[in-house]
Amino acid sequence: MAATSRGITKSLLPSAKSRATIAKRLAAVTGAMTTATIAEMESRHPWFSQLGAEPRSWITLVARAGIDGFVRWFSDPDPDGPSTSEVFGSAPREMARKISLSQTVELVRTTIEVVESQIDEVMPKGDRPILHAAIDQYSREVAFAAAEIYARAAELRGSWDARLEALVVDAVLRGETDETVLSRASTLGWRSTSAVVVVVGTAPEADQAHALETIRAIAARAKVDVLGAVQGDRMVVVLGGPTLADAQEAVAVVAGFSTQFGPGPVVVGPPVEHLMEAATSTRAALSGFRAATAWPEAPRPVGSDDLLPERALSGDGHARRTLARDIYDPLVAAGSGLLETLVTFIDQGSSVEAASRALFVHANTVRYRLRRIHEVTGYSPTDPRDVYALRLALTLGRLIRPTL
Structure with missing residues (x-):
């Protein structure tokens, strides 16, 4: 006899021949189960009805793949552990962007509940105990697979967002902020339409990604938008929000996360009205950063205008x-x-x-x-x-x- 699978006891596990017979009866009703699942999704979850035709077809595909996968797994002579990659592998990668993890959990839960209900309605009484135990095990594996898929998707999005953010910051520094750059910044969560400042400081020696995430969290509490990137030995942060229109207030906001920079000066450029004009703040911040060594007693952070004498003497x-x-x-x-x-x-x-x-x-x-x-x-x-x-x-x- 095959090894037992988690969730199915030896007393309930029938022979491979019996499982194959039960699976054959189950396969005959998978179409009806899929139809019942989609109908239940429509009646139970308002977000499902608001989806477009393509995302709805993805969900139908995943639901049918999940039910068919359960049948194949159950009929396997050696049900050591269900392979659920085929369930979500049938859906395009864009599904993870259109449908959230919580919605996917609702999809899995609804599908399992419908299958369990259908088992009680259409399957013989003798088949029901083993099928209920099997679907319980299979549903856990599907849930774990969904979590893993979304974790990988989040990791990939994080890497892509970091590269995109670095490109946007580089364009701002070079004074090449056009509509394309604004669109990319919007994709990264930039919403500010007023008061922008650029901050330049030494990059931390270790865990630079964590430093930028900490800056984002602190800035979010101050209701300020953030774009940040590490460029060589310096870290550049672009801030946006109405409170930054006052230069002293901008320096105060930066003071809240200045410890995330490496040792050395942290220079805050003057406020400008829009991201399109950020090159002006960038130029002043970079000039101040280069000249700050002439004023080692300067506060940290320091406004670029407070470094005007040093900047002038350095050739600005x-x-x-x-x-x-x-x-x-x-x-x-x-x-x-x-x-x-x-x-x-x-x-x-x-x-x-x-x-x-x-x-x-x-x-x-x-x-x-x-x-x-x-x-x-x-x-x-x-x-x-x-x-x-x-x-x-x-x-x-x-x-x-x-x-x-």
């Missing part, structure tokens, strides 16, 4: 023009002695009293003008770091705009 023309445009030009336009006061204040070692004597004005006038300089430029003449940027902006402004 955009940084030079930004310093001249945002600091020097407004001071010239404001008049009221602000530019002269700033130059004198810095030259006098940031001493209000010394500056007031050199300018022949009251010390309070100097203090008022210093406050106005802060209001006009956003940089405080009394802050050492800001003074560094102000001094460099004055020099660059005179070089770039000598006629002002």
Whole structure:
């Protein structure tokens, strides 16, 4: 006698000849069982009725393959363990994308319940105990096979998504964001239509995929979209969401996952309005990342605009023009002695009293003008770091705009 199969006891297991006879009677009603299964799916599961004709045909194919496979397995002279690859092998690979794992479980459960019901209705009483025990064993194997198929599909999708995401990030970095790139980003879950920033930092030495997944989880809690990829020794993350429109808020969001980067600076580019414009944020972030070594005390993360002096000195023309445009030009336009006061204040070692004597004005006038300089430029003449940027902006402004 053949070895027993899990779920079927020796006392219930008939001879191979008896099983073949039962299987022959069972095979005669498999068509009716398949029809009953599909009818039950339609009445029990609303999602089934909403499927198109092609996915419905896949399910019919799988249900029929499952029932036929059970008959073949049961009639096998040595039922050591059912082979269920033929059940799902009959369906196209796209089925795993159109029909979820939970829906597949519902399909398996409904099919088994219908088969069990049909066994009680159409099979002789003597056949029913062994068939019920056999279908119980077979259904477990089918369920395991379904889980394995979806696990493999998820793994393949993960690998494909990672490659696609790397291509999208590379296009963003190169400033080649077109409709095709936007479509690919949408496929990866990108929904943001406002406020985009690019973040650049050192790639972690180990488990880079886990670092990116952690970043996605943290960003999701902040309601921010994420695209990320590792490029050589650096990791690039593109963020999107309305909260990022404020540069300080963007840095605060990045602070929540900055530990996922490797050692070294983490630079946040300035916010732009759309993914199509992300090249501007990318350029600033990459420039800041290269220049950050000149400011080892910089916070982590740091905004690229906070690195304007270092970027300007490292040869970034955009940084030079930004310093001249945002600091020097407004001071010239404001008049009221602000530019002269700033130059004198810095030259006098940031001493209000010394500056007031050199300018022949009251010390309070100097203090008022210093406050106005802060209001006009956003940089405080009394802050050492800001003074560094102000001094460099004055020099660059005179070089770039000598006629002002």
